[in-house]
Amino acid sequence: MTCPESGTWYYKDKISDSNTTLTITYGNDKKGLYYCEYDSDKKYYFFVQGKVCENCFELNAALFGVVIVMDVALTAVVMIIIFMCTKKKNPAGLAHPPKTPARPERRGPPGQSSEYEQLNHTRSQDTYSIVNRTG
Incomplete structure (x- = not known):
């Protein structure tokens, strides 16, 4: 003093x-x-006025700042290493999308076939006996 x-x-x-x-x-x-x-x-x-202990020490503000910067830098390095190690060497899919197999051409129903018979209109009260065209 x-x-x-x-x-x-x-x-x-x-x-x-x-x-x-x-x-x-x-x-x-x-x-x-x-x-x-x-x-x-x-x-x-x-x-x-103060408190004294045998194991106390004063922390310098510059030292504290360096510790924080080094911690952030070390965390970034670890994140980059993890990213590089987990990065896939080959892409997940093939380089070219596979071609879809050729489908046979659809053709309309042939003229008169036994598969496509006219509905019997004599039973007009039965379910599915009348064809309703929409659109």
Whole structure:
């Protein structure tokens, strides 16, 4: 901590005289209000608050950004490898569509045949005894 001018540092009680900076080794017991007093009526306050643990470390924003970019790049590489490995070497179908087999030509019914007899109109009340033409 740096005071604007040389002064006396206080934390609950007097700590040191005539220094512009105060350096402390931070610990949980060092939390609280610090101030320096100079010119006998001017005070400059510092409030120290934090949490300290043995395994804590500060993460740099640039390092965090690099980790995210590398993660996205690695994911893209894995996706490309999977795409290349699963891509079919041969097309699923044949290159040329197969030709449909030739069908014999349909011809209309021959003139008079025993297969195409006229309906018997004498039974006009029976089902299917009358031909209804539509269209």
